[in-house]
Amino acid sequence: MKTPHVSHQRPEDENLGIGANMAYGLQHVLTMYGGIVAVPLIIGQAAGLSPADIGLLIAASLFAGAGNAAANPGFTVFGCQLPLVQGVSFSGVATMVAIVSSGGEGGFQSVLGAVIAASLIGLLITPVFSRITRFFPPLVTGIVITTIGLTLMPVAARWAMGGNSHAPDFGSMANIGLAAVTLVLVLLLSKIGSATISRLSILLAMVVGTIIAVFLGMADFSSVTQGPMFGFPTPFHFGMPTFHFAAILSMCIVVMVTLVETSADILAVGEIIGTKVDSKRLGNGLRADMLSSMFAPIFGSFTQSAFAQNVGLVAVTGIKSRYVVATGGLFLVILGLLPFMGRVIAAVPTSVLGGAGIVLFGTVAASGIRTLSKVDYRNNVNLIIVATSIGFGMIPIAAPNFYDHFPSWFATIFHSGISSSAIMAIVLNLTFNHLTAGNSDQQSVFAAGTERVLRYQDLAALREGDYFSDGKLHDCDGKEIPVLESEHGVAEPRAAHAKSSEHV
Known part of the structure; x- marks a missing residue:
């Protein structure tokens, strides 16, 4: 008698079909679009580029989504095969602006050269980072996931207020009201019994919110027809990259931060979808980011990393398929080749994104809290590790100028709340839970203050x-x-x- 075949398919390997992949992939693109275009806008303006050249920077950053589409299938040792979306990293914005604004050698070409060199160094050291999974128990991953969500909340708030702090209507009741309507739509659509509608609640809410904005005169689609319909990013359009030691050293610090944050995102999404992430998968994911970062400057883009915003979307929708985000990567490539489509998505009011962002980023924090509930707090100082690490990660959010007088390398690392909390959680976990020499049998009032329970x-x-x-x-x-x-x-x-x- 033939033994029936038992499938042990991982949750991320489920293929939902072309239609579902396109719908959910588009939802990922809409979620991350604002973050992708913000980086080239900021750096292009700091470099004094013309509006046309800034437009090419945006197209190049979208075209870099090819790395995301290629990484998710997981060819050889590149790609962790998880539902993570790759895009331009925010971590290096301050450093790259400092390079182009310093008046030193190289200018914008020096930024491109520094990204290539630092990413190559990052690619070479990924084996070190891929072996840190045993230092990321639920105590550490829960802290990092919670901090990711909390760190992104100011982004959602700025989006809800209108996005542009220099605009006259920034923070107006109209903008905040539109964000509130979008938020309510997300909640109502999530409550509907249909699983399909519930899972597409973010996308549908943004579509309806944009339609409402059009009728209220808060959305402008007049620029959609202006400009070319098709365009391919030209290699080395901004000149050949130049390599300068100071710029490369600064970008190496950025790459270290990117590796820490990407490691946290990979482990976070693994925890959310309930799949195993070992050192091999972590290393494959880090290599994919570094390889994409090396090739991105050829077309005029910058360092690439996993987008924390989309980790929240995975948690909200429950869609675990990596083919969905691979499809989203193909959409980004198409948008990079079709400036027309990019202008359509760019016309979605920022306030609409803000309303959806509150749910997305809040869900990331809630996932972290759920992970922290698995931690044993009895007769140890795990409670103080959680409190100190999250508090440390909130410093750059509560006081953005806190590290202004610190050395630039230190400020670059700890200006990110995510890397701050990750580093503190790892160090404290090692100090108290691995290097146990000298630990007291009755460890402080923080252990005594925990709730007394019996199993x-x-x-x-x-x-x-x-x-x-x-x-x-x-x-x-x-x-x-x-x-x-x-x-x-x-x-x-x-x-x-x-x-x-x-x-x-």
Whole structure:
């Protein structure tokens, strides 16, 4: 008799079909579009480029989505095969603006050269970063995921206010009201019984929000017909990259931050979709980012990394398929080749993105809190590790100028709340949970302050008449019951005298 084949398909390997891949992939593109175009806009303006050249920078950044489309299938050692979307990283904006604004050698070409050189160095050191997974238990990953969500909330707030802080209507009730309407639409569509509508709630809410904005005169599509319909990014349009030591050194620090943040995003999405992420998959994902970052400057783009915004979209929709985000990468390539389509998406009011962003980024934080609920807080200082790491990550958000007087390399690393909390969580976890020499048996008021609970398994091991006396457990006949140390260092009664323990 033939043994039936049992499938062990990973959740990320599910292929939903062309139609669903296109719909959910477009939703990913809309979510990340504002973040992608913001980086070339900021750097292009700082470099004094013309509007036409800035438009080419935007097209190049969209075209870099080819890296995302190629990485998700996971060819050889490039790509972690997870539903992560790759795009231009925000981490290097301050450093690249400083390079083009310093008046030194190279200018914009120096930025491109520094990105290529630093990304090559990052590619060479990925084996080191790929072996840190054992230092990312739920304690650390929960902290990082929570911080990612909290760090992105100011972005959602700025979007809801209109996006451009110099605009006269920035923060107006009209903008915030439009964001609120979009938020309400997301919630209402999520409540509808249809699974398809619920999963597309973000996309549908943005479409309806944009239609409302058109009727209210808050959306301008007049520029959609202006400009070419088709255009291919020209290699080295901005000149050949130049290589200068100071610029490369600064970008190396940015690449280190990018590797930390991408590692956190890869582990976060693995936790959200419930799949295993080992050192091999982590290394493959990091190599994909570094390889894309090396080739992006050829067309005029910058460092690439996994987009934290889209981690939230995965958590909200529950769509775990990597083919969805690969399709989104193809959309980005098409948008890079069709400036017309790019102008259509660019016309979506920023306030609409802000309303959806509140749900997206809040969901990331909620996923982190759910992960932290799995942490054992008994007789240890895990509570203070969580408190200190999240607090440390919130410093750049609460006080953006906090690190202005620190050395530039230090400020570059810790100006990101995500990398700040990740570094602090890793260091504290190593100090208290791995380097246990000198740890007290009764570890501080933070351990004592945690809620006192007993597990059902502990109670199930007890019998009628068992009692505690002088710190020892005795049975009904007065005989002492041995107490063993659990794997977490917590005393547990030996159940040898009782019935076999039942796992609940």
